[in-house]
Structures are given as structure tokens and as C-alpha cells.
Amino acid sequence: MRSVTDQIARHRAPRQLTDHGVAPDVVVPGVAYEKRPARTPRGDLAQGIYHAWITIDNQAQFNSYSVDMLKGIQWALKTASNARDVVSVVLTGAGSKAFCTGGNATDFARYYARNPQEFRQFMRLFNDTVSAVMVCEKPVICRVNGMRTGGAQELGLACDFTIAQDLALFGLAGPKHGGAMIGGATDFLPVMIGAEAALAVGTLCESLSAHKARRLGMITAVVPALKVDGNFVPNPLVVTDRCVDEFGELVLGEPKTGEALLQGKALLALGEVDLSLLDAKVEELCAKFVTMFPDSLTKSLEALRKPKIEAWNRNKEDNRAWLALNMMTEACAGFRAFAEGSKEAGREIDFVALRQALAKGAPWTPDLIDNLMPHTRN
Ligand SMILES: CC(C)(COP(=O)(O)OP(=O)(O)OC[C@H]1O[C@@H](n2cnc3c(N)ncnc32)[C@H](O)[C@@H]1OP(=O)(O)O)[C@@H](O)C(=O)NCCC(=O)NCCSC(=O)C1=CCCCC1=O
Numbered sequence: 001m002r003s004v005t006d007q008i009a010r011h012r013a014p015r016q017l018t019d020h021g022v023a024p025d026v027v028v029p030g031v032a033y034e035k036r037p038a039r040t041p042r043g044d045l046a047q048g049i050y051h052a053w054i055t056i057d058n059q060a061q062f063n064s065y066s067v068d069m070l071k072g073i074q075w076a077l078k079t080a081s082n083a084r085d086v087v088s089v090v091l092t093g094a095g096s097k098a099f100c101t102g103g104n105a106t107d108f109a110r111y112y113a114r115n116p117q118e119f120r121q122f123m124r125l126f127n128d129t130v131s132a133v134m135v136c137e138k139p140v141i142c143r144v145n146g147m148r149t150g151g152a153q154e155l156g157l158a159c160d161f162t163i164a165q166d167l168a169l170f171g172l173a174g175p176k177h178g179g180a181m182i183g184g185a186t187d188f189l190p191v192m193i194g195a196e197a198a199l200a201v202g203t204l205c206e207s208l209s210a211h212k213a214r215r216l217g218m219i220t221a222v223v224p225a226l227k228v229d230g231n232f233v234p235n236p237l238v239v240t241d242r243c244v245d246e247f248g249e250l251v252l253g254e255p256k257t258g259e260a261l262l263q264g265k266a267l268l269a270l271g272e273v274d275l276s277l278l279d280a281k282v283e284e285l286c287a288k289f290v291t292m293f294p295d296s297l298t299k300s301l302e303a304l305r306k307p308k309i310e311a312w313n314r315n316k317e318d319n320r321a322w323l324a325l326n327m328m329t330e331a332c333a334g335f336r337a338f339a340e341g342s343k344e345a346g347r348e349i350d351f352v353a354l355r356q357a358l359a360k361g362a363p364w365t366p367d368l369i370d371n372l373m374p375h376t377r378n
Contacts (some may be wrong), residue, residue: 178334
């Protein structure tokens with residue numbers, strides 16, 4: 001049967017296929033594009049069809065992206081979307097520490113601080129990359145190999161599915177870093193997890209464990225990644241063995257404290273990270289799409305993405321403009337504090353001093369910003 005359909009394809013398909021891709025074939029350092037052979041859910045190799053893997057790779061800086069890397073991710077998404085032989089897209093990061101921690105905070109501090117028109121240009125690229133995820137004609141799966149934070153959390157939330165290893169943390173660079181989470185998070189979160197939970201996640205700047213993200217409905221699945229003495233164990237730093245505490249409060253995925261945390265840290269130190277279960281889970285999902293009608297799948301995705309896309313399209317250009325202008329004031333201070341700070345001195349501004357100055361009506365002068373930096377604290 002296969003050879004007959006193969007002959008039909010050979011005779012009926014146009015001799016010269018038109019390339020509908022928007023960009024020429026390019027190799028961008030820090031972004032790998034790879035077509036991996038597809039398999040059926042039974043594990044049989046499906047000749048001639050693939051899943052496109054896009055890997056963000058800047059491990060020394062937790063896979064944060066540069067301008068060129070954003071271009072590379074966008075190009076890769078569009079290439080995969082157009083590729084006739086690609087079934088689904090997997091967006092991931094290299095290594096096991098970070099999926100991606102968003103924009104390169106050092107670039108933000110050195111180049112974009114006090115340069116709103118340049119950050120507007122950056123945001124053009126960023127917004128178009130988020131949009132590229134949501135108009136991709138294939139399902140996009142975010143394979144969370146490690147921490148997903150900042151703009152990367154927003155890029156990840158735009159994906160159709162997220163599968164995470166359970167040591168990964170989810171965070172957002174919001175008001176603590178001098179930004180608002182308006183690169184997608186404030187559009188997607190209310191739709192995905194409800195308004196009340198979105199308010200907490202979108203303002204408090206607290207990292208969530210993968211288990212909590214799963215509990216909130218922010219991600220699709222979680223798998224263990226820590227191997228101790230050859231056996232997988234769940235993340236020992238968070239509660240995974242019960243849903244509620246003795247008072248009925250939800251605790252699944254919340255950080256452990258006290259003695260339980262110390263024991264958890266000791267167990268973590270004994271183990272090694274193994275992402276084989278993550279890969280198996282991603283492959284399992286990818287394989288499901290192989291045995292579906294392609295157009296019906298794309299139409300289903302397009303229909304189901306609408307609530308996220310409508311919120312995104314309503315706000316993205318205004319938000320881009322605000323984020324650009326905010327580079328004159330709060331983001332300038334926030335990103336400089338990260339770049340100029342250190343683990344010892346801290347990487348946040350002196351919030352109390354800022355509020356005290358603003359309470360007296362002080363303007364955002366360069367010397368005010370200089371004096372908020374972690375190393376100038378006395
Ligand atoms: C919370 C962190 C991500 C991780 O903290 P920790 O686990 O303590 O590790 P660190 O020692 O801080 O990090 C290890 C090294 O990686 C460097 N690093 C990490 N993230 C970045 C980054 N985003 N840019 C540049 N460098 C990064 C870090 O400096 C360490 O290197 P070193 O040489 O010093 O050992 C924490 O690192 C953190 O908070 N990072 C910053 C996250 C951040 O602010 N991201 C930018 C968010 S804003 C954003 O992405 C966007 C917003 C609007 C829309 C568009 C957009 O992109």
C-alpha cells in the first residue's frame with residue numbers, strides 16, 4: 001500500500017516545490033534546528049516524517065537569548081511551520097539547568113537601559129517570536145529541561161503543551177526586576193489558570209515548582225529527573241506526597257521547610273539529573289500527533305489557541321510601547337541591579353530607598369538610579 005501512495009505522490013506532487021519560508025536558511029549560533037525521525041505510538045519508525053527540535057543553547061548564561069538568538073528561534077519556528085514533513089515542534093533548552101531565563105539581562109543593562117527606542121526594536125523581535133509560536137501550523141511542545149523564567153516563561157506559556165522535568169522552576173521577571181509581566185504572561189495566565197491565581201503568579205515574582213505549575217494548570221505534565229542509587233525520585237525540595245496539609249490548605253508542589261528541606265537538600269546532593277523520562281514523555285506526545293489527520297489537527301490548534309491569541313493581539317503593541325519607555329526608569333534600575341550586583345551583594349535595588357525618594361517627589365535622575373544599586377547600599 002505504501003509504495004502505491006508513494007508512486008501517487010511522485011507523479012502528482014509538483015516537480016519543483018515552492019519555498020514559503022520567510023527567511024533564508026541560516027545557522028544562528030545558540031539556536032539549533034534539527035529534524036528528528038518520527039515514530040508511531042507503537043514505536044515504529046515513520047519514514048520521511050519528522051519532529052522539529054529547536055534548542056536554545058547559551059548554557060553559561062542559563063540559555064538566555066540575545067537578539068540574534070531571538071531571530072534564530074523565530075526563523076526555526078517558521079521553518080518548522082512550513083515544512084511539509086514536520087509533524088510537531090519541540091522547543092527546548094540545552095543541558096539540564098535552564099530551559100531559558102529570558103532576555104540577556106547583561107545586554108538589557110548595558111545596551112537597552114535608558115534607550116527606549118532600541119528596546120522597542122528588541123520587543124518587535126520578541127513579540128513576533130511569541131506570535132510565531134501561536135501561528136505555527138504544528139503543535140508546539142515546550143520541553144522544560146530546567147528553569148523557565150522571564151521572557152522565556154512567556155514564550156513557554158505561548159506553546160500548546162509544556163512537559164517539564166520536576167526539578168525545573170517557573171518564574172517571571174516582574175515588579176521585583178523593574179518590569180511588568182506583559183510579554184504574554186498577563187494575557188495567557190488568566191486564560192490558562194484563572195484570574196485569581198494569575199494575579200498571584202503575575203505580581204508576586206515567586207518561583208513555582210513544576211509540581212505547583214502542574215497543579216495550577218499552567219503545564220501539561222511533569223516527570224521526575226533526579227536519580228538516586230539508580231532509581232528516579234520526585235523533587236525532594238517540594239511536597240509531592242500529599243495535596244493538602246492538616247488544615248486543608250493546598251500544599252502539593254509547595255517548598256518544603258525546616259528539617260524536611262534539609263533532608264531534601266541532602267538527597268538532592270546524592271543524586272544525578274537524568275532527562276530520559278522527560279524525553280520519553282515528549283516522544284510519547286509527539287507520536288500521538290503522527291497518527292492524526294494533519295489539517296484537522298491544525299484546525300483544532302487554531303481554534304483552541306484563540307482565547308490566548310485574542311488576549312495577546314489586543315495588548316501586545318501597547319505593552320511593547322510601555323516596556324520600551326519603562327527602560328528609562330524602573331527597568332533601567334532593575335536590570336542594572338542584576339548586572340552590577342552579585343550573589344553576595346544581592347541583585348535587587350534598594351526598594352525602600354526608592355519608595356522614600358518617590359514619596360518626596362524625586363524625579364528619575366541618573367544619580368538616583370546609581371544610588372539604588374546593590375553595591376552602593378550602606
Ligand atoms: C533566577 C536566575 C535565573 C537564576 O539564579 P541562580 O540559580 O542563582 O543562578 P545565577 O548564578 O544567577 O545564574 C547562573 C549564571 O547565568 C547568568 N544568567 C542567568 N540568567 C541570565 C540572563 N537572563 N541574562 C544574562 N545572564 C544570565 C548569571 O549571571 C550567572 O552567570 P555568572 O557569570 O554570574 O555566574 C537569575 O540568574 C536571574 O534572575 N536571572 C535574570 C533573569 C532575568 O532578569 N531575565 C530577563 C527577564 S526580562 C525578559 O526576558 C523579557 C521581558 C519582557 C519581554 C521580553 C523579554 O525578553
